[in-house]
Amino acid sequence: MKDKNYATTSLLKRILVNCSAQAKRYGSCVSSRVPEVERDMCLKEFLVLKSCMQNVLRGKI
Amino acid sequence: MRAAADRCRRSLFGVLWRSGRLYCTDQSSRVKIFDRNLKRKQRDRAAWLMRPKDSLMDEVAENLLDRLEDCKKTFPTALCMGGSLEAIRRLLNGRGGIEKLIMMDTSHEMVKLCKLAEQDSPNKNVETTFIVADEEFLPVKESSVDLVISSLGLHWTNDLPGAMIQSRMALKPDGLFLAAILGGETLRELRIACTVAQMEREGGISPRLSPLAQVRDAGNLLTRAGFTLPGVDVDDHTVRYNSALELIEHLRNMGETNALLQRSNILKRDTALATAAVYESMFALGDGTIPATFQVIYMTGWREHPSQQRAKRRGSATVSFKDIQKQFGEGS
Numbered sequence: 198m199k200d201k202n203y204a205t206t207s208l209l210k211r212i213l214v215n216c217s218a219q220a221k222r223y224g225s226c227v228s229s230r231v232p233e234v235e236r237d238m239c240l241k242e243f244l245v246l247k248s249c250m251q252n253v254l255r256g257k258i
Numbered sequence: 259m260r261a262a263a264d265r266c267r268r269s270l271f272g273v274l275w276r277s278g279r280l281y282c283t284d285q286s287s288r289v290k291i292f293d294r295n296l297k298r299k300q301r302d303r304a305a306w307l308m309r310p311k312d313s314l315m316d317e318v319a320e321n322l323l324d325r326l327e328d329c330k331k332t333f334p335t336a337l338c339m340g341g342s343l344e345a346i347r348r349l350l351n352g353r354g355g356i357e358k359l360i361m362m363d364t365s366h367e368m369v370k371l372c373k374l375a376e377q378d379s380p381n382k383n384v385e386t387t388f389i390v391a392d393e394e395f396l397p398v399k400e401s402s403v404d405l406v407i408s409s410l411g412l413h414w415t416n417d418l419p420g421a422m423i424q425s426r427m428a429l430k431p432d433g434l435f436l437a438a439i440l441g442g443e444t445l446r447e448l449r450i451a452c453t454v455a456q457m458e459r460e461g462g463i464s465p466r467l468s469p470l471a472q473v474r475d476a477g478n479l480l481t482r483a484g485f486t487l488p489g490v491d492v493d494d495h496t497v498r499y500n501s502a503l504e505l506i507e508h509l510r511n512m513g514e515t516n517a518l519l520q521r522s523n524i525l526k527r528d529t530a531l532a533t534a535a536v537y538e539s540m541f542a543l544g545d546g547t548i549p550a551t552f553q554v555i556y557m558t559g560w561r562e563h564p565s566q567q568r569a570k571r572r573g574s575a576t577v578s579f580k581d582i583q584k585q586f587g588e589g590s
Contacts, residue, residue: 223539237459
């Protein structure tokens, strides 16, 4: 169980490190619209971030 | 067909079990906010994961134990309850004249950890005993301990006033109660980031941070529990992390992860990713690290004793303010 924990956290870490530009764009999109937050208001930026994450998971990066 | 019926029955059972607290008779009608069973399991895990010297817990424990040096009184018997047990034991250094120390925690692993630490580096002149017990059901005889210390443990009790009342009953007259709990400002950045990200991704929010006492409530808590000479002060610690994940890891290692009964067991990967991204963009400092606030409220209270000062009765003043003014000169 300890190994599983480490694997998940380092995976997310790798995602955040490799996709930091997309994450920053998504983050600034959301933070600029706080406090009026609605569902899927930054969907485009999030999909870009998500595709980057899937690339990392598939081992392309 | 049979499989479908089984699934249906299981899901119905699940619903009834989850709302089972409405149907089963409870010993009391107290409000249950935290899942104490889960908290115990989390603390078991934290006992394995905890770093030997955690700077935050050490600082809080040190601050708490420092207050013992402010009292002329010695405390031969002391009870130490949950939270950062190990830090208190390690940093004691003979303060307060403690001769008998009782270490108590709900989690068996934590107590085992303390026992091992005691064997490795025993406290001189201190006889230490270990119990596994719940803070809300103290197994201590009334008026039997001189000092009760709780460092960062009481904010997980369902009935904080009740736990404090039991601590007061366990104290001898003129006994001291020292507690450090996390206050309302703790992890406000995480709270905001979680709410915003979950709102954006899922359209709704589930509670991710436990309700924490406000500073103004701490004084009321002490007087409600019946302590005399109450004292409250606050310390704001800001800890910096490289990323939101390290913050969560740290919380997990301290055993401070979510144990609310109302929590959602599901954390979607998308939401976790979104939270990390939002936290970074909203709160990142100049050097790329993120801050997290920990507001620690220190509470001090004494069990009543005739030797303690008490507020004088109204109308019993022997000197008037005019006389005092004349004494110190006009216009000052």
